[in-house]
Amino acid sequence: MxxxxxxxxxxxxxxxxxxxxxxxxxxxxxxxxxxxxxxxxxxxxxxxxxxxxxxxxxxxxxxxxxxxxxxxxxxxxxxxxxxxxxxxxxxxxxxxxxxxxxxxxxxxxxxxxxxxxxxxxxxxxxxxxxxxxxxxxxxxxxxxxxxxxxxxxxxxxxxxxxxxxxxxxxxxxxxxxxxxxxxxxxxxxxxxxxxxxxxxxxxxxxxxxxxxxxxxxxxxxxxxxxxxxxxxxxxxxxxxxxxxxxxxxxSLLTTSEGKKMGKTQKGALWLNAEKTSPYEFYQYWRNVADADVEKCLRMLTFLPMDEVRKLAALEGQEINKAKEILAYEVTKLVHGEEEAKKAQEGARAAFGGGGSLDNIPKVQKARSDFEGEGIGVVTFIRDLGLVPSNREGFMTIEQGGLKLDGEKVTDKKMMVTVDTFKDGKLLVEKGKKKKLVVELTES
Missing domain, CATH: 3.40.50.620 (HUPs)
Structure with a gap:
């Protein structure tokens, strides 16, 4: 074992x-x-x-x-x-x-x-x-x-x-x-x-x-x-x-700033897939600070130290390769190889690197909610839990922080209708890190 x-x-x-x-x-x-x-x-x-x-x-x-x-x-x-x-x-x-x-x-x-x-x-x-x-x-x-x-x-x-x-x-x-x-x-x-x-x-x-x-x-x-x-x-x-x-x-697992690692907006980073999904778990490690990559590779993976040092020495955009390896290795340890691959594919799809949207977290919504005039885009993202209020929703759009299927939303009064969805699916991105797929259901 x-x-x-x-x-x-x-x-x-x-x-x-x-x-x-x-x-x-x-x-x-x-x-x-x-x-x-x-x-x-x-x-x-x-x-x-x-x-x-x-x-x-x-x-x-x-x-x-x-x-x-x-x-x-x-x-x-x-x-x-x-x-x-x-x-x-x-x-x-x-x-x-x-x-x-x-x-x-x-x-x-x-x-x-x-x-x-x-x-x-x-x-x-x-x-x-x-x-x-x-x-x-x-x-x-x-x-x-x-x-x-x-x-x-x-x-x-x-x-x-x-x-x-x-x-x-x-x-x-x-x-x-x-x-x-x-x-x-x-x-x-x-x-x-x-x-x-x-x-x-x-x-x-x-x-x-x-x-x-x-x-x-x-x-x-x-x-x-x-x-x-x-x-x-x-x-x-x-x-x-x-x-x-x-x-x-x-040593406790802390960031380069001395803060404890493993704290997310939802609370602790749990080892149970029902409390923290493999995708969320993967994304946490994919998004660690550049300065923390070497420590995490050393302590949380079983890669040989020569490889750890090579990955940690990468600079600029190249450091993202090290982060991807870190996220994959830790997720594989905790959730198994199959779930790690799914999480990696989902992340690559969400961040423009190819892969299947099937592995991004999903939310189901009734098709009937979007028929006719549909739903205002700010109400839509608030109901999805991506923003806490309409005010935050308007500010997100004003600052260019909302995308639907990769297209930046500029109209704060845009209506989300059935036609907005491609094959009944819609990729919603708030900022760089919050991404989910909304699927239409008949009920």
Whole structure:
């Protein structure tokens, strides 16, 4: 299943591969980690709290890192946060997360696992069981099959906890003074930090301790915003279990201007085709800034670095070739080759490069609406959601930003009739990036 080609890198140690691709931001011990990953095949984990019913492109960075680790023989432990999701991670937030019901959390956990199955091969027979509290260690039922990942839900050890036991045995290892200096808490002190959220670091640290103790998990990976939580887990594991474990955090996927990537007008850039269509997904990467092409090719594709450098070195109009390859490769990874080809053809058709209009997003409208005098063009584009108001519609036309079948609209009072459509279809373009095909139906 692993999508990574053998020629992705000349390095044989995955540490060097991750460094070469620009992922590694911080580690607890560079030399020790590089040596560990070179001489052993370890279990490592990345945690995913089920804050929505779908993964987004920010999660995809972590998925790609797990794929690299699996490619080089290590065992990914995908930790789904059914327990920590009950509290909510304050890291990187200016307000408290909305509380979710246990049913919503479980539904989100189930959906996460389905998405992980698309990218990572799991040993489905492996199970973790037996943890019924601080004093009752759990165990794995078998050693994971070589080359396969395992999945655990921290609800299995967090929900059975006795609070007094937890505070006595785990809380005693944490200094409140040190916790308040952690970046994840510091930025919340002015607006207010709930005691509920204050527990999150203890819970995530306990996750690492449990997995290190019960099935020899040796490393935690995470986004750079997780550094304080990673350090908490390493220190707790040392104090409570006398075990040496390690941590590594990664650069967040940001633009050259420092803004998080993956934000669209509709919200997050989701990995589920029902929430973000393959065409929209493709277009997002096709339209990244020139300065961001190299980073995206490095981090989100499995093209060899020599090819990445050649593509990133293109200038002027030539850089669009690199963007097209980027968009195709990322869409292929997430949605499959067939959907990537459709999205590419749709984009080429919409932007004048040839291809089939069949792959551009479509809207159906009743033929009867356009018979006789038809509909005013401004009302037409407002109803399609291309502009929020008539005023915006008039301004779009005045500024030359509207085309119908490739022809610029100059008449603000133009009427859209049945005759405007060719073979019952009409390509509508608002600006350079909003394009859709309107199809007439008989009803």
């Amino acid at each position: 692993n999508f990574i080609p053998d020629n992705v890198s000349q390095h044989t140690n995955v540490y060097d591969v991750l460094k070469e691709r620009g992922f590694i931001e911080q580690t607890t011990d560079d030399e020790a980690i590089r040596e560990l990953l070179g001489k052993e095949k370890i279990k490592f984990y990345i945690g995913f709290d089920p804050t929505a019913d779908c993964l987004h492109v920010g999660h995809f960075m972590q998925v790609i890192i797990m794929m690299y680790m699996q490619k080089f023989g290590h065992t990914p432990v995908v930790l789904i946060g059914g327990g920590t999701g009950m509290v909510g991670d304050p890291s990187g937030r200016t307000d408290m997360r909305q509380m979710m019901t246990p049913e919503t959390i479980q539904n989100n956990c189930d959906n996460f696992k389905k998405l992980f199955d698309r990218f990572i091969e799991f040993d489905e027979e492996w199970q973790y069981s037996g943890n019924n509290g601080v004093y009752s260690p759990g165990k794995e039922n078998k050693t994971p099959e070589p080359g396969k990942a395992v999945c655990v839900n921290n609800a299995s050890w967090l929900l059975p906890l006795n609070y007094i036991e937890f505070i006595r045995e785990i809380g005693k290892h944490f200094s409140v003074n040190n916790m308040l200096r952690a970046e994840c808490f510091k930025q919340r002190m002015e607006r207010g930090l709930s005691f509920l959220e204050f527990n999150y670091m203890l819970m995530q640290s306990y996750d690492f301790m449990v997995m290190a103790r019960d099935f020899d998990c040796k490393m935690q990976f995470g986004g750079n915003d997780q550094w304080s939580n990673v350090l908490g887990g390493i220190e707790l594991t040392r104090k409570a279990c006398d075990k040496q474990v390690y941590g590594m955090t990664f």
